[in-house]
Amino acid sequence: MLKKIKYQNVSIIIIFIMLIGGIWFFANPERLVLPNPNDIMSIEMEQFNEESSLGKVDIYDQESIKRIVSALKDAKKTMRYSTNDYPVQSNFLIVRLNLIGERRTLCLYAEQGGYYIEEPYVGIYKSDRSKSVDVYKIYTDNEIQKLRWEYMPARSSIFPALPITFNIPIDEILVTVNKGTLYIHDDTKVPNYINMGQEVIFNNNEKILWSPLENDFFDSSGVSDQCDLQFKIISESGQSLSGRLHITQMMETNPENTGIWTYLATMYDHDAKLSLSYSDEYDLGIVCQMITPKD
Numbered sequence: 001m002l003k004k005i006k007y008q009n010v011s012i013i014i015i016f017i018m019l020i021g022g023i024w025f026f027a028n029p030e031r032l033v034l035p036n037p038n039d040i041m042s043i044e045m046e047q048f049n050e051e052s053s054l055g056k057v058d059i060y061d062q063e064s065i066k067r068i069v070s071a072l073k074d075a076k077k078t079m080r081y082s083t084n085d086y087p088v089q090s091n092f093l094i095v096r097l098n099l100i101g102e103r104r105t106l107c108l109y110a111e112q113g114g115y116y117i118e119e120p121y122v123g124i125y126k127s128d129r130s131k132s133v134d135v136y137k138i139y140t141d142n143e144i145q146k147l148r149w150e151y152m153p154a155r156s157s158i159f160p161a162l163p164i165t166f167n168i169p170i171d172e173i174l175v176t177v178n179k180g181t182l183y184i185h186d187d188t189k190v191p192n193y194i195n196m197g198q199e200v201i202f203n204n205n206e207k208i209l210w211s212p213l214e215n216d217f218f219d220s221s222g223v224s225d226q227c228d229l230q231f232k233i234i235s236e237s238g239q240s241l242s243g244r245l246h247i248t249q250m251m252e253t254n255p256e257n258t259g260i261w262t263y264l265a266t267m268y269d270h271d272a273k274l275s276l277s278y279s280d281e282y283d284l285g286i287v288c289q290m291i292t293p294k295d
Contacts, residue, residue, distance in 0.1 A: 030077040032117060032125045035099055037066045044096040045139045049226050049248055051090055054266065057139055064138050068095065071134045072106060075117050075125035087118050091226075093136060108132055140250075140264055147278060147286055148250075151261040153218050159183075159193055161209035162247070162265070163285030166233065174201050174232040175208060179224040183209040210247065212261065223261055225249040243267060245288070 043059040059065060072095070086092070092109035107118045108127070115132040117125040153160040161183055166173055175182060182196045185207035193209070195216060202208055212224040226248040233241045250262045265286055277287045 030123075032073055032075040032077070032119070034069050034073045035097065035104070037062065037069045039099055040065050040069070040097050041100065042098045043068055044094075044098065046094045046096075047092075047139060048086075048094070049091050049246070052228075054246055054248070059138065068135055068138060069097075071131040072117060072127070075127045075131075078116075078124050078126055080124040082118050082120050082122060082124055085120050092118075093139060095135065108135060136250075147265045149247075149263045149265060149286070151212055151223070151263060152259065153213075154259050159185075159209065161193075161211040162263075163207060163209050164229075164245070165207065165285065165287045166231075167287050168233070170203065171234045172201055172203050173208075173234075175199070176230045177210060177227050179212075179214070179227040181211045181214055183211060185209060212263075220255065223255070 043065055044056055045059065046056045047054040059068070087107050087109050089109045089111060092107045095106045095108065097104040105120055109116055115127045115129050117127050149162050151160060176199045182198060182200045184194045184196055184200060184202055186192055186194060200208065210227065210229060213222055214224070215222060229245040229247060231243055231245070245265055245267055247263050247265045250264055255261045278285070
């Protein structure tokens, strides 16, 4: 009987110690410690969406390096473990801190309304939305060939889709998307916006538009968070040119409160040099201008 009481007392003590340890951990979580910004030579940033890289950006100016370190440091460590080279999520931003003889790799992502920083094989830290947005903004501000577009389905005066114009003499263009819907604008028909699905061949006299929805009716849960728009152009001279326009929803988007989805359009993998510019058509659109084909 005495032996049983001793075992019970030991069990109670162990549970009490674990309880105190858990309370201490949550009250005083370990923080993410980063190097002094002055010791960082450069920072490399790379965005992955659906496991595909959207390109790398190298940061050298001290002001941006300080902003990144300030936004990342002191994130609170969670009880989750990091067991991979990269997060299991499909969308994440890699931040590589390059020091003399050392490199630190951090991965930022959002999951179930929370914002996290994962250091591979070291730990997973809880961040917050404003700091994550600040880091992501530095990446997007240093990209090239990027344009912002706002999807506002509640505005009845403007057709809620992104107009894309190819400003070059062509015979035809083949365009495909993996998400959302393509439309052709034709004033000779009623309705004048024709649903073409996710693939269309058109000529330069027609207007193409991309909608984040895959249905003709609005449903906020069906708004695509990104799209790869692939295009192949057959010019009047018979030359074939191709490229990819990646359209991705910005992390700063808060459509539940504003009714506005903000997107960033960036050009990748093109055979010719393209300049992206805004047009005033439909309030705001994108013009793809072919300049000089590569050899």
